[in-house]
Each structure stands twice: as structure tokens, then as C-alpha cells.
Amino acid sequence: MATAAGRFEAAAWRPPPLIASPLLRWGIGLGFALYLAVAMGTLDINWARVWEGLDRGWAFVLAFTEPDFTSRWRDISQGLLESLTMTVVSTVVGIAISIPIALGAARNLAPLPVYLLCRGVIAVSRSFQEVIIAIFFVAMFGFGPFAGFLTLSFATIGFLAKLLAEDIEDIEKSQAEAVRATGASWLQWLVYGIQPQVMPRLIGLSLYRLDINFRESAVVGIVGAGGIGATLNTAFDRYEFDTAAAILLIIIGIVMAAEYSSSMIRARIQ
Amino acid sequence: MPLTTRDDRMIWRRRTTGRDFAVWFGWLLGTAIFVWSWQVISENTIWFFVTDSPRVAADIGSRMVPPAWDYLSRLWQPLWDTINIATLGTLLALVMAVPVAFLAARNTTPSVLFLRPIALLIIVSSRSINSLIWALLLVAIAGPGVFAGIIAIALRSIGFVAKLLYEAIEEIDPVQVEAVRATGASEGQIISYAIVPQVMPAFAGISVFRWDINIRESTVLGLVGAGGIGLELQASLNVLAWPRVTVILLLIFATVLVSEWVSARIRHAVI
Secondary structure, X not given: OHHHHHHHHHHHOOOOOOOOOHHXXXXXXXXXXXXXXXXXXXXXXXXXXXXXXXXXXXXHHHHOOOOOOOOOHHHHHHHHHHHHHHHHHHHHHHHHHHHHHHHHOOOOOOOHHHHHHHHHHHHHHHHOOHHHXXXXXXXXXXXXXXXXXXXXXXXXXXXHXXXXXXXXXXXXXXXXXXXXXXXXXXXXXXXXXXXXXXXHHHHHHHHHHHHHHHHHHHHHXXXXXXXXXXXXXXXXXXXXXXXXXXXXXXXXXXXXXXXXXXXXXXXXXX | OOEEEEOOEEEEOOOOHHHHHHHHHHHHHHHHHHHHHHHHHHHOOOHHHHHOHHHHHHHHHXXXXXXXXXXXXXXXXXXXXXXXXXXXXXXXXXXXXHHHHHHHOOOOOOOOOOHHHHHHHHHHHHHHOOHXXXXXXXXXXXXXXXHHHHHHHHHXXXXXXXXXXXXXXHOOOHHHHHHHHHOOOOHHHHHHHHHXXXXXXXXXXXXXXXXXXXXXXXXXXXXXXXXXXXXXXXXXXXXXXXXXXXXXXXXXXXXXXXXXXXXXXXXXXXX
């Protein structure tokens, strides 16, 4: 009897579920199924049009096997040049503005009013999509890479200042205190007590942001803010899939190269 | 430790002379690239528009208030579409990302030489192309509408989810896998009893995190015709209906805040 019960137990064992409460588990499951049913019901999809598009989709996949770099090379190279220069300038300017804001947004350095102001700037910069910001900058500053440069710089602030401020808040206090104990001024305290502790992270974040900015620079062109995105948009509008494939391959290549080299540099620094 | 001797005294230095020069040239090169890049941008800019921008900004600002609140009633349907694009896109991405992640993780991939590079290539291609570009592509292929948006979100999210998930899989505790294997479990059983329970919390966290990002991204997909509230934004911008733009932006802002709050709550509960 004991062995039979033991075997029964062994057969019935199941791994514990992720959500312990059965009511909550079934509730979430049921709610989700209900949502799916409603969502699928209200979705307005033209399946005939999708079916027609399959040929074109296949044509696009085929275009990747013979991308056309040459026939629009002038447009592509101009777009790439704009994208790359926008990336460089906006990253440098973004970092330069981010550092003082990060200092202000670190609670262990800044008084409360400055802290709130800087956190507010970060929140505004983070809450809107780059593309929406780009639309406004294009409306204000006209078409071209200048609007893109401003967009990316603005987006860099939210990203870099937030992460850097969090790093400054996590520093080793004793080192900063030791520098202060030598009678250092506020600026000396900053340079010798805090800057060496956050520098590896700052370099890592900057490289990462350089990477992101290049990816984003390919997007802001769609709304007219310069860069390779405009060229890509035109290629799709003309259904020139081979040119589009070439541009996408270039973007993927550059992103891969940037990611690889930045991870190498970060591994050496940190 | 590099030292210099001056007046018969040893002075500490941070770097050797050679390294000092190397650093200096590094800065020189960086500055040169920056200045040259700025010149390129400057050449391609019409400076009249830039100097004119304060007036334009004030003009747009004055046109944006008061917001056209009655327009709000027409925005619920597009907003619902936007949420559906994000949610269904995320679901689709999860379904596709899980096998890719298991193929990409060093400790679960069946072949390190052949399948792992393919999985990594899928991850990189999906990650390096923004969802707006995926949407551009899919609108050209499948026509404008919600469908293109869902697929665009899904394609962009595969790389993100798969990357974070395969890193979580590589970081699991191998002892548990060994213990399950020692009982004579098959490969499938090892995955479901030793690996899945370990990565499940990470998976849930990643999914909700990506859903939150996708809500943000799906608000702008309409700009290229892929459905959702971005379509209304595009339409209002095209006719310069700035009071409507204000309402749309405020609605997007509120949606993003709510989704961020939901995702933070869920992640807090799971992790």
C-alpha cells in the first residue's frame, strides 16, 4: 500500500507553477484569452491584400541575394555620410550636455531643487519617441541633418544622464570622502574623488549610445531629418527592393562592426 | 611606474611619454573627426531656417493650444489598434524568439558550429533594424494597415527577446541540469524540468519589458502607414491641425505612462 501510494505521488508530481495563487493564475489566463478573442475580432486585416503581397515579399527576399549598391550609390553614400556625421556630432554634444545634467540628477551631489529640475529634463527626454521629437525639430529647423542632429542629441541626454546619474549615486563614498579630507575644493573633489570611479561606465555607455544613435539616425530620415533613412524611404516608395536590400545590408554591417568593436573596447576598459 | 627626473628628484607620472603622445593623438583625431562631421552637417543645413526657428517654434506653440479635446472621441479606435499591434506583435515575437534563444545559447544549442551562428545572425539582423524600418518594408510588401505593424513589431522584438533570453539560459545553474540528467531524463525533459523553471522569471520579465517598449514604438508606426494612432498623427500633421496634434501627443504620453506603470508592477511581482 505504501509503495502504491508512493508511486501514485511520483506520477502526480508537477513542477510548481510560476504564479502560486491558482485564482490569479486562472484569472490572468482567462483574461488574456478573452483579450485575444476581442483583439482578433476587431482587427481589420485585408487578407487578400496580404496574400497579394507575398509575391512582393519573396521578391524582396530574393533582392538580398543580389543587392544593388551601384545604381543609386550617390544617394546612398550621401545618406550614409549624413547618418555617420549626425551620429558622431550628436553623441559628442549629447555627452557634453549629459554630464552636467547627470551630476545634477545624482541625489548625493545635488541639492533637491537642482535634482528635481535635472530629473525632469531626463523624464521629458525619455518619454517621447525619437521620431516624434524629430517631427517637431524638422518643423522648426527645416529639413536636413541639423534637425536629426538635435533629435539624437536630445535623446542621448535622457539615456546617458539617467544611467550616469545612477552610477554616480552608487559610488564608493569612502574614496570621495578621503579626497575631501585632504582639503580639496568642490571641483577637485569631483575630478579626483568621483570622476575616476564613474569613468569606465561613462566610456561604456557612450560607446553604447554611439551605436544606438547610428541605428536611430537611420530612422529619423523617414520624417525628413536627414540621413540614410530618407534614401531608404525613397527606395521603398519606388519599390526598388535591390537598392533597399543594399542599404539594409550596409546598416546591418555597420551596426555589427560597431557592436563588436565597442564590446572589445568595453572589455578592455572595465 | 613611469617616473621623470627633474633637479635630481623623481616625480611620479601617470603615463610614459609614449603613452602621453598616444593619448594626445587620440584626442586630436577625435576632435578632427568631430569638427569635420560638424562641417558636413553645416553644409547640408539651410541656416536661414535655423535662425528663424524661435519665431516658428513660438508660432507652432501658439497654434497647439488650446487642444481640440472633442477630437479625443475619434482616437479610441486607433489607440485600441496601437495596443493590439504592440501586444499581438510581442506575442508573435515571443513564440519565434524562444527557439532562436535555445539555439543561440551555448549550453543548449545542438550544434555550436552550424546552428548557433545562424541564430546569432537572426538576432543581430532583427536588432539592428528599427521597427519603423521594418514597418516601412512591410507596408511596401503587404500594404498599409495593422497587419504590417504587428509583423514589424514582431520582427524587431525577436532579436531583443532572444538575446536577453539566451543570455539568461547561459547563466543558469548547471548543477540542476546535471541532477535532472542523472535521473535518466531525455533532452526534452531536461529542458522542461531543469532549464525552463530557471529562466521562467527572466522570460516573464523580458516579455513585459519588451511589451512596454513596443507600446512606445507602435505609437509612431502609423507615420509610415502601419496602423494605430500614428496614422492620426500623420493625418493631423499633414493638414497642420496643431490642436489635434496636441491631443494625440498627450494621449500617447498618457498611454506610455500607464504601460510603464503596468510593466513595472508586473516585473516587480515576478522578479
